[in-house]
Amino acid sequence: MSDTSVTEKPADPKDGPGDDRVRGVLRGILESSTLVVVMAVVASLAIGGLLVMFADEDVREAAVYFFSRPGDTFSAMGAALVSAYTAMFQGAVVNPSSETFVGFIRPFTQTLTMATPLIFAGLGLGIGFRAGLFNIGAQGQLLIGAALGAYIGFAWDLPWVLHLLVAVIGCAIGGAVWGFIPGFLKARTGAHEVIVTIMLNYIGLNLVAWLLTLEAFQRPGSNNPISPEVADAAQYPLILGSQFNLHLGFLLAIACAFGVWWLMERSTLGFEFRAAGSNPRAARTAGMSVAKSYIFVMVIAGALAGLAGSAQVLGTEKVLTTATAGSIGFDAITVALLGRSRPLGTVMAAILFGGLRAAGPTLQVQAGLPVDIVFVIQALIVLFIAAPPLVRSIFRLPAPANEKEVAA
Template sequence: MNKLIKQIFNPSALVTVLAVLASFIIGGLLIAFANENVQTAAGYLFARPADFFLAVWNSVFGAYDALFRGSIFNYKALDTIGMIKPLTETLSYATPITLAGLGMAVAFRSGLFNIGGTGQIIFGAMGAAWVGFSFDLPAYIHLPLAVFAGVVASALFGGFVGFLKAATGANEVIVTIMMNYIAGLLLFYVLTTPLFQAPGATNPISPEIVESAKYWRFMGDNFRINASFFVMLAMVATVWWLLNRSSVGFQFRALGHNPNAAKVAGINIGFNYILVMAISGALAGLAGTSQVLGAEKFLTPSVAASFGFDAITVALLGRSKPLGVLAAGILFGALRAGAVIMQANQKVPIDIVLIVQSLVVLFIAAPPLVRLMFGLRDPEKKSAKKAVKPESKGVAA
């Protein structure tokens, strides 16, 4: 069982790349099967097979070309803004996914399975939004204060899970899942109260965030990307330092490798459970602040979207390492940004992108399946055989 868990949460880099490749290959097959021209050509496949394979090629190439134009560079656009906007959309989507993914990575590296990213994003967004629309302060005070409120709210929300685990031994997987429901229902409720609901509104939505509390859109109002992108990059560097260079990170990693050995070494297990979950929640809360103070400008019931669950996939795909999480976050941001163009231009169901993301999770969680698909040997079996050979020779002698 422990071997399986290690395989899931620390696959080799090659298997990770091949898992993504396999997901796109299967996604391409699904795109072809769903295409009307391919279905028509399949009716006379044996009479004119070239038509069928050409239709398959056109459908798959057209879909992934639209994905590229919608997420990286739109070479068919008529102006510079249109050409570079897809990349800015990718980075805009990648910002909250990566921030939340960093939070999940901190927990995973510490041996805790935080499934509560959605709830922690919601609490971060609620704290930041309330400060953002309730006060009118100078920007150099208002924005940091709003971000601080969101981070503290989500850190307390996440730290409470760590406290329950430390005090009662509660399973953090079950608790964080339940906390997601609590956060979602609480958000919907507060958006119907005078404290959070916009005056005169009938739907659950907050007042607009005051301008002084919004993240700066450094490329102008034509682009959604904002200064929270730089906050995300700073957090990638900070988490890397925390996990790899700090004494706190050493304790986290020791906790993840063997809690009993860490306890014998004098590490306070209970306190570290609380600290890990608080930091994990704070990073997810930063994702919430990037949404409500940057991309959305309002607090709504859908503020967390699917970022909380995407973050789990991103942390797994990035092997719980900050730079890997950043790369995986950009990939998932590209999938989100390009899915709209795929659907609009090529009539590809947007669910195909969700299937590709789900396949990434499946293959990352099943390294033996990926090795079987690409004909790779299990490195552990190979090393085990090498270790056995000297023993057998000694016995024979």
């Protein structure tokens, strides 16, 4: 690793008070116990249940004559709850009312499909969080990666296997470039990554919007900002056959989770990342280049966000639009925090979120509830995770040792 050129400049990324605060918040979240995280999810689902009851038509109708026949309201509430949770279960896990086996397990494969981009992006963000970087830029990194990968997918003509491989690598490179910029700026000038990545999200989105006005990116004969469909050879193969949407990207995401585990727990690079994240001053004193860590972390996180883009353009959507990223880049922040930035946790959190997403349509059709309930539940999870003391006081959990004041 040649490092001296960029590294030990006096531009020691100065840690302003703001930085310390970000790190403090990050650490607080990362150290919250698994129990707190699980309880946060439980609390969110419970409050989500309350909302479901009040959003339900029958409940509101019965509530009009609540004082003459309160029983009606309560039974309507119960019915609303049961129907909502049943719909969620049937939309996200398995559907027991289906006649066929395919129909029975389809919801879960849908959940995994929805989880795939979240796993990729969440893994990348998790690396950043553990290295002390609050990367908000997965959204932009995902889009740039998706744009490059999609272009390779529809504009180039390559043989099977190779085409997919090149397109996937293209996605990763696109994201990595978009991640490199804030990493480099932080390392070189101390520019705060939160601000730079947020700005780059806008630049990325508008860049893709502009690209989609160019002939090279637009579908022939169309004026809409939508690209041609990527070639079959560049699409992730469906791993459970054509009856399911689950594609190879999911297995790649799981492989990446193992890769990230190895990187963070076993490699010298991950050792540097963790040291720089926990105590940059000690890392520097021990001869590590904290600046180099920042750049590497952002490049790797960007590449993983780019792969999240591949799950969209080479997997589920097959085309590039300005809506390709959806809210994946932001949901992935929650996923990474919920998974405490550990690979296993991130995968599980991504599956939870994928499930919520997959349940959305069923919730609407079957239980007649607005899809927004899902977003509210997601938002509640964020709220609870960000306030571990709140969760602990609700469930009367003991405070972790590090929050106790130990005076000399």
